[in-house]
Amino acid sequence: MPRESRGFPDYELPRLVRLADNLYGAAFFLxxxxxxxxxxxxxxxxxxxxxxxxxxxxxxxxxxxxxxxxxxxxxxxxxxxxxxxxxxxxxxxxxxxxxxxxxxxxxxxxxxxxxxxxxxxxxxxxxHPGSFCPSQYGNADNPRAYAEVAEQIAERIGHVDCLIGTVGSGGSMSGIARFLRHLNPDLHVIGVDTPNSVVFGQPDGKRLLRGLGNSLVPPNVDHRQFDEIHWVGAPEAFLATRHLHRGHALYQGGTSGAAHLVADWWARNHPDRKVVTLFPDEGHRYAATIYNDDWLAALPGWTGVLPEAPRAVAHPSDVRPDWSSFRWGRRTLDQVLTAEKMLASDEALPDGGLAEAA
Structure with a gap:
């Protein structure tokens, strides 16, 4: 095998694990x-x-x-x-x-x-003239690569009603959603972000939960693929990660916990819908943090108790530190933020501007 073609093909595709009657996890090595x-x-x-x-x-x-x-x-x-x-x-x-x-x-x-x-x-x-930059945020080969995952899901699980996963560079969720919608145009897609990430309209800020979110909006994030967005805080994601390990023996990282928190809640509330959620990487790098009780107990905002459900917000500026959800409606980022500005403008006028409009 030529050296340039060497890789890790057995590690690229996820294990597909049934977590509940209608919920499947796609657990990646990396x-x-x-x-x-x-x-x-x-x-x-x-x-x-x-x-x-x-x-x-x-x-x-x-x-x-x-x-x-x-x-x-x-x-x-x-x-x-x-x-x-x-x-x-x-x-x-x-x-x-x-x-x-x-x-x-x-x-x-x-x-x-x-x-x-x-x-x-x-x-x-x-x-270094002649060097190559993969540029994962804007390289269209990033989302294209996930056609293999979409094919695996379709062959192994069949019809999928809902896809849930975290969003960072935009490649995995945008790519898999796009391919699965060729099979099911009604596929419901939920993106999972974290507060203080600009990807879905939050102001930029410090984020303890890594592996999702961003300080810039990557070109590979196709906002039009998403029906809902959930923002999950770090303590909630880390506790959900521990629950995923204890309940299903899946040793994953914090982004997987965030995805599982949302997917488990959505699947329980839609028992007739088949759900697939993505678990991006294993938990070995987090033995001293997420899997350390003393480290968790010292986290700001740590309660040791998961919220039962997200709080639905009217627009991204209302996101709470723990867990919030928003109906994105397959719109672009500009469409969502423009609608938010128009709503704020209307609320600033007497009677919401209705009298002048009449």
Missing amino acids: MKLLPARHMLDRAAAEGRLKPGGTICETTSGTFGLALAMLAAVRGYRLILVSDPAIDEHLHKRLLELGVTLEIVEKPYEIGGFQTARLDRLRAAMET
Whole structure:
């Protein structure tokens, strides 16, 4: 096998686990392996990534680990730009895999760490002419890669009524939803975000829950695919992660807990609908945090009790710290935010502006 074609095919697709009569979990070893491999294969086939070449990317999560694993076995040099929020164990593993890791220490006043990291990434690429940037946020090969997952779900589970998963780069949920809707145009799609993420209209802020959300709106997020959005706080996601392990023996990360919290609630309230939810990565990196009772007890806002249901909000600006839901209605981000501004404007006028409109 040519070195450039080496990968981890047995790890790319998820295990499909039945969690309830109408609920299935798609549990990945490392979800980002599939799009990372797909992007590198396409770039190599088109001559944009040469044998022994250099890859540059910005990431603080598992996409970096996926690239590092592939670079190690394919003989590429990998430069990753991250920030101080990167997980300590991930940091060590990336270095062990031979990654050149550049940490941006200070955020910009406008755009925060994300914009600062993008500037450092551009500088790295200028320093290494001919390098390849996968650009997971905007690379259309990211959502395209998930056609394989959609096909697996359709073949193994059959008709699916509802798809639920977390949204970060936008690749997995936008890609799988788009493909499954070829089979079922009425598929109900729920995206799971976290407060202080701008992806679905929240103002940017500090986020303890990593692996979902963003400080920039990635081009690969197809907002028109989503019927509902739920925002789940870190304590709630972490506790749901522990429940997922205790109840189903699935040792997953915090994003999986957030997805399971929403999916379990929705499936129980729609017993006649078949639901699939995505669990992006395993929990081994979180042994000292999510799976540590003392660490959890010290979290701000930790109660040890899950909310029974989300609070439905009228628009994204009303999101609560714990768990909120919003009817997105397959609209673009601009459509949702414009409707919010119009609603706020109407409420500022006497009688909601109705008298003048008449």
